Amino acid sequence: MELQLQNLRRQYGTKCAVDNVSIHFKPGVYGLLGANGAGKTTLMRMICGVLKPTSGSILLDGKTMQELGERYYTHLGYMPQDFGFYPDFTAREFMLYMAAVKGLDKKSAKARTEELLKLVNLCDVADKKIKSYSGGMKQRLGIAQAELNDPDILILDEPTAGLDPKERVRFRNIISDFAKDKIVILSTHIVSDVSYISDIILMMKQGKIVLQGPMETITNSIQGKVWEVMVDERKAAQYSRNLHVVNLHHEGNLVRLRIVDDAAPAPDASIVEPSLEDLFLYHFSEDVQNERSDDDENLD
Structure with missing residues (x-):
């Protein structure tokens, strides 16, 4: 699995949020690091098809998003920075609903829901309403829904923002478990999060990638x-x-x-x-x- 960004650009009026970015992703964990406003979220939304690039191309195994059509999205799992939950749903109801949205049949949806709720340690509260959950519990549910279709590419936008240190450690461990044989792109401005789990660091500033390299040599x-x-x-x-x-x-x-x-x-x-x-x-x-x-x- 290879994901390529070629000269990707996103313009908002006179402001260039993402400026001519080219990256070649292979399986591994990529830490996208930058201050707030660096362009990280805009870049991730383009990869996920939420935003259309002003110019440039996104290719998966040599084929563009346009060529792949809906097949492109079957390879993606996305946890946005501000994830919208249905507060009166229970976690189990929400997971089954998201599984239906992603096209899983009922048998697969039920089995995958139980597997992932166990993996993110939410089984004991799976039938409680999401509005009663802590921030850390909601974040764990967010990554569980992103994994429902067992994607090849997992996009996580500021997944540990607002979590206490204990929850952040737990969340990093969950991400590491999910990262086997996948392309995982983790956006954050929390340096310690990417330093623990990333294979490759990408530093983004004012819409450009200013530095990239393996964790062990980046400094x-x-x-x-x-x-x-x-x-x-x-x-x-x-x-x-x-x-x-x-x-x-x-x-x-x-x-x-x-x-x-x-x-x-x-x-x-x-x-x-x-x-x-x-x-x-x-x-x-x-x-x-x-x-x-x-x-x-x-x-x-």
Whole structure:
């Protein structure tokens, strides 16, 4: 199974949400990482046929979406960022309804529903109404419905957003179980989620893929650009205003800073091994700062 995006572009008026993206997917887990507004959701909606590209092509095993027609969608499982549930349905009723929408016969629908509810640990609450579910339970139900037709391509848009750490770990494990022999594309701005389960990292910024590579080598591009330094509190405040500080830890009267920068922030700064979080900040520090500013404005 091979999914190809060729020069994919999506324009909204003068704004280009996805700008000339070309990617070749084979079975594995792809972590699509970027700040909010980077174009991740638009890209996924085009892959799923929800949005039509302004230009470019999407091919599955060498055939375009247009050539495949409805057959293309039989290979897809999609969990959108804002998944619409029927609150008065039980989980079992909802799964059987979605199975009918996807064209499963009654016998297959029932068997697949029970199998997936067990897999996502919802059997004990399968006959309770969805409106009584926690956020984590709804997310697990969301991925279960995406798997109903046993798709070759699983698209998950911000699947762990809003979950507590325990639920996020559980959800990542579920995704790993589903990922065997599939193309799994996982979109998120939560760095730790993709670092644990992704084979390939795709970094998206302003509609473009700015970096892609295997998880084990993706941080090589910032070798020699991550530093640690011990400073007093006054200096720490100054560095935090002017440099990309990834982490700050008070140790007695001093502060240990982890900084991402092309040049040493101080003569006594030491180089340390980069992490995916360092790489994210290196590419997206301005976007992250803008998100924080927007959040501050919303609190006013």
